[in-house]
Amino acid sequence: MNKRLLPLGLAAGLLVAGCSTISSTFDSLNPFASSARKMSPLPELTAGGEVARNLWSASVGKAGGYAFTPAVVGDAVFVADQKGMIYRLEGGKVVWKIDAGQPLSAGVGADASLLVVGTAKGGVLAFDALTGKALWQAQASSEVLAAPAVSREGVAVRSGDNRIFLFDALDGSRKWIYQRPMPALSIRSTGSPIFADRYLFAGFPGGKLVGIALQNGALVWEGTVAQPKGTTELDRVADIVSPPVVDGTQICAVAFQGRIACFDMAQGGALIWSRDISSARGLVLDGRYLFVTDDDGVVYGLDRLSGSSLWKQDKLRNRGVSAPAVRGNLVAVADGEGYLHFLSREEGAFVARQKTDGTPVTVAPQLLGSAFLTQTTGGDVRAIEIQ
Secondary structure, X not given: OOOEEEOHHHHHOOOOOOOOOOOOOOHHHOOOOOOOOOOOOOOOOOOOOOOEEEEEEEEOOOOXXXXXXXXXXXXXXXXXXXXXXXXXXXXXXXXEEEEOOOOOOEEEEEOOXXXXXXXOOOEEEEEXXXXXXXEEEEEOOOOEOOOOEEEOOEEEEEEOOOOEEEEOOOOOOEEEEEOOOOOOEEEOOOOOOEEEOOEEEEEEOOOEEEEEEOOOOOEEEEEEOOOOOOOOOOXXXXXXXXXXXXEOOXXXXXXXXXXXXXXXXXXXXXXXXXXXXXXXXXXXXXXXEEEEEOOOOOEEEEEOOOOOEEEEEOOOOOOOOOXXXXXXXXXXXXXXXXXXXXXXXXXXXXXXXXXXXXXXXOOOOEEEOOEEEEEOOOOEEEEEEEO
């Protein structure tokens, strides 16, 4: 049987055949989503709560059906759009703007000296982060839907056929490629690989989380986050489609139609805990807790050491809620109407809210100094802080 890719929109109950661009996980981006999944109304905020304000905002091009993640490096913010424009912003002001010369499907990955974006034809384009000068191009095996990961060890790129490439950061030469047998049906992943110590970690279809040696691309560890279940191909989809998260020796990941699992890499990758929560959105760790958004838009606060529940916030159900971000005593999630919601880290109660341009935010907010950074599908880039 030929391997087939399942657009992320199937999380809303829709199978799209032959789709050339990504269908969002979020119902709000899916015009064919079932009307039975009624979006929850905006929850009321408690009087006397915190006040959210725009620190700055900027306008860039639209996402065009793809998921673009801003990259934050110090005070600099790098953003891209589907038409191929790439921007460096500082304090909301455009430092430079360049045209990549072709449409883009993923980005941005960046460090202090290099930024990298991807195309639907598998192109990997690298530019000087300080000047925007084009540096090199490389080629993956198929469309690039996840933002490349950039470090001094190289540039890690995930292709649409779930292969991982590591390119040399200086000249774009290919160091190695990692691939594994794939199930007959899988979700088109926007989960970027992540660098940690001497390894690269990435989630795969079939609920597998793997550690790959940076030196040679060899598999050094594999953990089972979820086991495919059911009798049909659709029932057995249990894919990790969001990035794993690492804090110290603990690594955690979550699978669609699966569960969350956390492992201790200091103990050879031994399973610490797992629990049944399905998510194609993603999760985040902080010093004490793990926060995750499930496929219905319910946000959970969990104890990171045991997986036990701290709180559950279900008043954003079916609002197309993003993965969470956390800073201090705040957890931030964005939704399909362009709202950024701030929750109490300890209780999950709503603290504040800020609206952007009204178009969906499909990726987790990023941290920028004291602010939370969002990029909407309509091209609104905004830094929002709590007063």
